[in-house]
Amino acid sequence: MPTMPLIAYAHVGKTFDAGRVVAVDDVSLDVAEGELLAIVGGSGSGKTTLLRLANRLIEADSGTITVEGEDVRNVDPILLRRRIGYVFQSGGLFPHLTVAGNIGITPKLLGTRPAEISVRVDELLDLVRLDRTPYRDRLPHELSGGQRQRVGVARALAARPRIMLMDEPFGALDPLTRDALGDDFRELHKKLGLTTVMITHDMTEAILLADRIAIMCDGRLLAQGTPSELSKSGDAYVGELLRTPRRQTERLSALLPREGAA
Amino acid sequence: MSIFADPRWGEALGHLPDYLGNHVRVSVAALALGLLVSLPLAIIARHRPVMRGALLGLASIVQTVPGLALLALFYPLLLALAALSLSWFGVSFSAFGFLPAVLALALYSMLPVLRNTITGLQGVDAAILEAAQGVGMTPRQSLFTVELPLALPVMMAGIRTSAVWVIGTATLSTPIGQTSLGNYIFAGLQTQNWVFVLFGCVAAAVLALLVDQLLALIENGLRNRSRFRATLGSVGIAALVVATLAPNLVRPQTNYIIGAKTFAEQYVLSALMVQRLKEAGLSATTREGLGSNVIFEALAADDIDFYIDYSGTLWANQFHRTDIKPRQELLAELKTILAKQNITLLGELGFENAYALVMPRKRADQLGIRTIADLASRAANMSIAGDYEFFSRPEWTALRRAYGLSFRGQRQMQPDFMYAAVASGEVDVIAGYTSDGLIAKYDLVTLGDPRHAIPPYDAILLLAPKRANDEALRKALTPLLGKIDIATMREANLRASGNDAASSPDAVAQWLWEKVGKR
Numbered sequence: 001m002p003t004m005p006l007i008a009y010a011h012v013g014k015t016f017d018a019g020r021v022v023a024v025d026d027v028s029l030d031v032a033e034g035e036l037l038a039i040v041g042g043s044g045s046g047k048t049t050l051l052r053l054a055n056r057l058i059e060a061d062s063g064t065i066t067v068e069g070e071d072v073r074n075v076d077p078i079l080l081r082r083r084i085g086y087v088f089q090s091g092g093l094f095p096h097l098t099v100a101g102n103i104g105i106t107p108k109l110l111g112t113r114p115a116e117i118s119v120r121v122d123e124l125l126d127l128v129r130l131d132r133t134p135y136r137d138r139l140p141h142e143l144s145g146g147q148r149q150r151v152g153v154a155r156a157l158a159a160r161p162r163i164m165l166m167d168e169p170f171g172a173l174d175p176l177t178r179d180a181l182g183d184d185f186r187e188l189h190k191k192l193g194l195t196t197v198m199i200t201h202d203m204t205e206a207i208l209l210a211d212r213i214a215i216m217c218d219g220r221l222l223a224q225g226t227p228s229e230l231s232k233s234g235d236a237y238v239g240e241l242l243r244t245p246r247r248q249t250e251r252l253s254a255l256l257p258r259e260g261a262a
Numbered sequence: 263m264s265i266f267a268d269p270r271w272g273e274a275l276g277h278l279p280d281y282l283g284n285h286v287r288v289s290v291a292a293l294a295l296g297l298l299v300s301l302p303l304a305i306i307a308r309h310r311p312v313m314r315g316a317l318l319g320l321a322s323i324v325q326t327v328p329g330l331a332l333l334a335l336f337y338p339l340l341l342a343l344a345a346l347s348l349s350w351f352g353v354s355f356s357a358f359g360f361l362p363a364v365l366a367l368a369l370y371s372m373l374p375v376l377r378n379t380i381t382g383l384q385g386v387d388a389a390i391l392e393a394a395q396g397v398g399m400t401p402r403q404s405l406f407t408v409e410l411p412l413a414l415p416v417m418m419a420g421i422r423t424s425a426v427w428v429i430g431t432a433t434l435s436t437p438i439g440q441t442s443l444g445n446y447i448f449a450g451l452q453t454q455n456w457v458f459v460l461f462g463c464v465a466a467a468v469l470a471l472l473v474d475q476l477l478a479l480i481e482n483g484l485r486n487r488s489r490f491r492a493t494l495g496s497v498g499i500a501a502l503v504v505a506t507l508a509p510n511l512v513r514p515q516t517n518y519i520i521g522a523k524t525f526a527e528q529y530v531l532s533a534l535m536v537q538r539l540k541e542a543g544l545s546a547t548t549r550e551g552l553g554s555n556v557i558f559e560a561l562a563a564d565d566i567d568f569y570i571d572y573s574g575t576l577w578a579n580q581f582h583r584t585d586i587k588p589r590q591e592l593l594a595e596l597k598t599i600l601a602k603q604n605i606t607l608l609g610e611l612g613f614e615n616a617y618a619l620v621m622p623r624k625r626a627d628q629l630g631i632r633t634i635a636d637l638a639s640r641a642a643n644m645s646i647a648g649d650y651e652f653f654s655r656p657e658w659t660a661l662r663r664a665y666g667l668s669f670r671g672q673r674q675m676q677p678d679f680m681y682a683a684v685a686s687g688e689v690d691v692i693a694g695y696t697s698d699g700l701i702a703k704y705d706l707v708t709l710g711d712p713r714h715a716i717p718p719y720d721a722i723l724l725l726a727p728k729r730a731n732d733e734a735l736r737k738a739l740t741p742l743l744g745k746i747d748i749a750t751m752r753e754a755n756l757r758a759s760g761n762d763a764a765s766s767p768d769a770v771a772q773w774l775w776e777k778v779g780k781r
Contacts, residue, residue, distance in 0.1 A: 057395055082398030092393030096411045096487075105407075106397050155397065 005030035006195045012063030023049040025219035036196045038210035046219040055084045085156030087166040091148040093140040106159040124154040146177035166198040204245040269763045270457040284441040286506040291364045296371030304379035321373035329431040336362035358565035363435035371424040378420025382413030418481035429470040436551040448551035518546040521557045521569030526758040533771035542738035564728045574717035578656040589718040604727035609743035613751045616719035618708040620694035633710035638665040644690035645671040652693045664715035699756020745778040
């Protein structure tokens with residue numbers, strides 16, 4: 001890889017329940033600057049743990065994690081989290097704060113002036129394609145799932161991070177919304193020059209959005225690479241994961257005529 | 263005639279600024295202190311299961327202690343602390359009234375606040391807490407900007423419960439010397455003035471409801487982020503506090519505080535003394551409904567200025583004397599003992615209010631019982647009733663020892679009710695008071711005490727140390743000395759036990775002075 005990786009895991013391990021549950025087992029993984037990496041795996045594969053180790057929501061037991069060249073153990077975890085955007089599964093919005101309050105939270109924690117935050121909130125609403133006036137002062141429960149997730153993305157971007165961590169950001173959405181949001185984010189990622197690690201259990205989504213895909217199973221990193229690199233993998237589990245999108249593609253092209261209303 | 267035409271409503275209303283003001287003062291202070299302690303404790307304990315269990319357990323135990331007992335316990339505790347602080351640091355404080363009431367009520371207020379705060383904080387969705395961490399909040403920022411706001415409705419429910427409890431329980435702070443709306447209830451109960459009892463209950467209930475609703479308004483405002491409602495509620499609470507406290511601040515400070523114990527005779531005599539002082543151009547106020555032990559300590563500590571006690575009560579209870587001396591000798595010795603504590607025994611009023619065993623005249627005649635000695639052989643088949651203090655007083659021990667008394671059963675009763683109880687045969691004998699007018703009313707007889715187990719109980723006027731050389735006060739009170747004979751006091755007490763306007767302590771005191779003033 002030409003440039004230094006922005007996030008690097010080296011032989012990282014993490015267990016829970018006094019060693020009884022191994023969540024992450026000797027994982028080494030580099031994420032290059034500007035890359036959109038998807039981590040794919042079933043539930044309990046350790047993908048969420050791996051993500052959270054990067055901003056020290058969870059502390060590693062062994063191995064080394066570096067972010068922007070610094071060992072995360074040497075960085076204050078609070079400051080680390082403020083410079084990394086994090087998008088939670090189903091939003092994780094604060095239910096008592098308005099859309100503007102949610103989006104502006106990290107700048108506020110960083111001591112940005114209210115007027116500046118207000119301008120930034122409007123920019124971000126434009127960025128995630130939400131109309132300023134109707135949405136600014138709404139509470140999260142007044143939004144649809146897709147809108148909530150757009151606010152979640154805006155909140156993560158508020159402090160202009162270079163890195164985004166996303167935990168199944170589009171998992172709970174209906175397929176159409178999911179598709180739209182995925183495309184929009186992909187565009188944002190490119191436009192803002194972000195480095196993104198995104199968790200998903202959906203291989204199709206990973207193939208469509210990500211530059212590279214890392215596959216996890218039982219805490220171990222089974223394979224990593226571009227979709228075409230992965231398709232050459234001999235691993236049975238990887239093959240199985242790729243089979244679903246392949247079959248879907250075949251069936252779809254058989255069922256849907258090339259030209260038509262769609 | 264409407265029941266509201268009763269002039270006692272007017273009298274009750276006249277006391278309202280004082281009683282309500284004091285009630286609000288003690289409740290607000292207790293609640294504020296309770297919150298100040300409980301909220302941080304709950305926040306600290308929320309992630310510590312052991313501490314949480316211990317705290318909630320402790321608060322629950324406090325809650326099971328009856329309010330009156332809790333308040334009563336704080337008085338001796340503070341008295342001991344005050345003595346300790348005086349000997350260690352040379353600073354003393356008053357263990358009477360406000361302080362013990364606030365501390366006990368604050369303790370009482372803690373459970374709902376603790377429980378609801380902990381429950382509310384634990385109820386915050388784990389995903390929200392992760393999000394707070396994830397956006398880079400410190401634990402403190404997470405607590406104040408996310409957890410507390412989200413737990414607020416549950417916490418406010420606890421605070422409201424606790425406010426209602428405190429306001430209700432504050433009525434019980436009267437016996438430890440804190441004026442409150444309980445003054446109506448205690449005085450009304452003792453003098454059978456049901457107008458007062460009702461007035462006190464309704465006033466306390468209205469106050470509790472009002473505060474509850476204002477807190478609800480604040481809660482609603484905070485929850486819906488309506489600054490208007492939150493402000494309105496806060497302004498309401500503030501206005502209530504100011505409105506009830508202002509009259510107390512503006513009112514000229516009264517010079518003398520007269521103590522009164524918990525029975526009708528004491529209410530009448532304290533009212534009489536207020537009238538006498540007023541006549542002499544001195545202002546005075548009463549602190550009524552005080553327990554026997556509280557009142558003496560309060561005098562010794564200069565918390566009240568003077569009150570009427572009974573020689574035998576002090577002799578046996580306060581100074582733990584078991585030897586019985588002739589009346590004058592006992593008085594003289596008592597005077598010397600009191601002088602050592604710088605308390606002045608100004609003189610006797612002229613009557614005795616002794617404990618005596620009392621039974622219906624007819625029954626006594628039938629059984630040929632004239633004295634306690636005659637009673638002793640029949641006591642095994644009889645039951646006895648006494649007031650709340652009697653069976654734990656040394657006089658009772660002395661009586662049993664002197665006559666070998668052993669009753670089939672004993673009961674404690676509200677003094678006003680026990681005369682009716684013995685007259686109707688509900689109990690066989692009661693430990694009554696010789697000055698009580700009800701003895702004549704129910705045709706009861708007091709049994710002789712040939713072995714002198716019960717000491718004499720001259721009504722005596724005691725002055726606090728700081729009033730020892732107060733000539734104006736002595737001059738105002740001296741006309742009372744030696745004037746009131748037992749027959750007149752009995753009649754006064756009988757009048758006070760009535761249930762009409764002429765039976766208010768004030769009215770009876772006036773009647774009493776008309777009878778004895780010119781003597």
